[in-house]
Amino acid sequence: MQRRTVLGAIGAVALSSASYFPMNACAAALKGEGGNPIRIVVPYPPGGPLDVSARAIADAVTPVLGTVVVENRPGAGGNVGMSYVSHARPDGHTLVMGAVATLAINPSLFKKLPYDPEKDFKPVTLVATAANVLVITPEFSQKTGVKTVKDLIDYAKKNPGKLNYASGGNGSAGHMAGEFLKRQCGIDMVHIPFAGASPALLSVISGQTDLIFDNLASAAANIKAGKLIALAVTTKTRTPLLPDAPTMEEAGVPDFDIYTWFGLMVPGGTPDDVVKALNDAIVPVLKDPATDKKFRAFGALPAPTTPAEYQSLIDEEAKKYKVLVEIAGARVD
Structure with missing residues (x-):
C-alpha cells in the first residue's frame, strides 16, 4: 500500500499501489512525464469543490498515469477553461472538469459559446454530485418567523417583492432554483446576482440578502457552525450528508430537482480506447472508501460512471435547463 498526500481541503487519502488500477497498453502510453504531464483543467478559481476534487484525483492516479497536474483557467462562467480544452490535442493528456453550468446551463444561457458541448468533448466519467440547499440565517428566521419552506412561501405571499435571494450570477443553478x-409557488422575490457563489453566500451570512440556494459543498460548514439554517435540499431524495433536511417536494414544492454535478471530459477527437483507459484509471479512485469519506467531508458524493452514463446525464440535464433558463428569462450575450 502506498500513501500520498492530497493537497488542500481533502487531506490525506489512503491509496493503493499501481496494481490497484487496471493497467493496459493504452494506459501505459498515457503516462504523464515531467515535460508532458497529464493536465486536469478546472474552469473555476482554486479552492472550490471542483478544484479540490480534481487535485485529489490527480494525486491518486499518479501510480498508473504518472505526472498529473491541475490547472485553473477561470473566467466567463467556466467558458474560458472549457474553450481552452476544446482546442487541446486529443491525446488523453488534457482533461477538463465539466459541470452542470458549463455543460447543461451555459448552452441555453449564452447566445454564443466559444465551444460546442456536444461536438467538442467526450465524457470520461462523472466525478461527484452535491445537493443544493435552501438556507437562511438564524437572524432572518427570528426577524420573520420563517422556520420552514412553507413559512417562507407564506411570508413571501404576505409581503410581495419584499424578499430577495442571492445567487452566484445570472444563469447559475441558484438563480434557476x-x-x-417563484413560478411553482406564485411568489415574488428579487434576484440579486453576485460574481460567484462565495460572495453571494457571504451576503446572506452578513444580512445583506435574505436567502440563497447554495450547493451543499459550499454551505455545509456554515450550517454545521450554526451560521445558516437549512430549510430544504433541492434534490428528489434526501441527502445522507444532511439527513434531517427535507426535500423541496417534501416541503410542498412539486417537481423540484436541481443539484450540482461535475465530471471529467476530454477533447472530442480523443480515441475511444484512450477514453476507456482514463475511465479505467479514475473510476477505482472514486470508488475507494477513503475518497468517499473525503468527498463527504466537503459536501459531495463520489458518483463514478461509464462514459455513456455520463453523456446520458448531460443530455437529460441540458434539456431540463433549457426550460429553466426560459422560465428565469436569463440571458448572457
Missing part, C-alpha cells in the same frame, strides 16, 4: 420556486 430561485426562479423555479
